[in-house]
Amino acid sequence: MSSSTVRKVGVVGWGAIGRVVGTALAEGRIAGAELVCIVDNRPLGEAAPARQVPFEEALELCDLIVEAAGQGVVREWGERILDSGTDLLVASTGALTDDELGGRLLAAGPGRVYFTGGAVGGLDLLQAARSMGPLDEVRLTTTKLPATLEQPWMDEELLTRMRNATGPVEIMSGTARDVPVKFPKSTNVAASVALAVGDLDTVRVQVVADPAADRTRHVVEASGPHGAYRFEVAHRPDPGNPATSQVVPHAVLRSLGALAGRTGQIL
Numbered sequence: 001m002s003s004s005t006v007r008k009v010g011v012v013g014w015g016a017i018g019r020v021v022g023t024a025l026a027e028g029r030i031a032g033a034e035l036v037c038i039v040d041n042r043p044l045g046e047a048a049p050a051r052q053v054p055f056e057e058a059l060e061l062c063d064l065i066v067e068a069a070g071q072g073v074v075r076e077w078g079e080r081i082l083d084s085g086t087d088l089l090v091a092s093t094g095a096l097t098d099d100e101l102g103g104r105l106l107a108a109g110p111g112r113v114y115f116t117g118g119a120v121g122g123l124d125l126l127q128a129a130r131s132m133g134p135l136d137e138v139r140l141t142t143t144k145l146p147a148t149l150e151q152p153w154m155d156e157e158l159l160t161r162m163r164n165a166t167g168p169v170e171i172m173s174g175t176a177r178d179v180p181v182k183f184p185k186s187t188n189v190a191a192s193v194a195l196a197v198g199d200l201d202t203v204r205v206q207v208v209a210d211p212a213a214d215r216t217r218h219v220v221e222a223s224g225p226h227g228a229y230r231f232e233v234a235h236r237p238d239p240g241n242p243a244t245s246q247v248v249p250h251a252v253l254r255s256l257g258a259l260a261g262r263t264g265q266i267l
Ligand SMILES: NC(=O)C1=CN([C@@H]2O[C@H](COP(=O)(O)OP(=O)(O)OC[C@H]3O[C@@H](n4cnc5c(N)ncnc54)[C@H](OP(=O)(O)O)[C@@H]3O)[C@@H](O)[C@H]2O)C=CC1
Pocket: 012, 013, 014, 015, 016, 017, 018, 039, 040, 041, 042, 068, 069, 070, 071, 072, 073, 091, 092, 093, 116, 117, 118, 119, 120, 184, 185, 186, 188, 189, 192, 241, 243, 244, 245, 248
């Protein structure tokens, strides 16, 4: 591959996801893509494998930005990234629960927006099934350690119930439109399922806190006129940030591998 076709990648967010993604890119583990810069809130020092730059400079240096920072970054910068001609790979899919923002991102360009499958599987098949017509029922049940689900909006009664739980406790049920807003760092998967089935309101989501959840579990169940589907995953959480499953940066790297255009990828 000539150097002119190598994707110049910037990583926004140097946390559980961004560090693994950025390190793999810097080590040349993704054919056709290289790390050119990092954007993060905190000074990263000498140990960072690429230059830390302000967001505006990243737009000039990169042709692909990986968002691994949070929904706020997608809201604040998504459109500018795409309008500058830079592609955007989004991890914080929950930002798309805002229809208005989703519409603007899909219409923006010339950069293109992509979403990683992240912590859930089966999205390719759900998208294929959905192309034959709407699904009748879609359910996601996410089970995590209670501490990873605590939120500033929770009242003392709910926090106490979560902290003292000896078994699974349902802490919210709603749709993929409602839930990722309430758990912005923990339930992006709900929005990802909704992106695949094309409807935020059809996806019913249950969030469960379980002190025994040493694995983060996501169960997707769907049915429609052409079949029934069930996908269940149980991930080891990232040790530094147990709200995020360890596999997520590797899902981002898989997406990057596909975007960098090498053959042999399962798309
Ligand atoms: N699609 C999926 O399946 C999943 C998606 N996610 C999404 O990915 C995001 C990142 O996850 P993870 O790596 O675990 O999170 P971390 O908290 O480990 O890392 C995020 C990093 O981004 C930085 N950051 C946040 N906002 C900004 C900003 N405006 N400008 C620059 N840097 C910023 C944070 O700094 P600071 O701490 O100082 O704010 C932190 O260093 C999550 O918030 C979530 O939205 C996560 C898991 C699964």
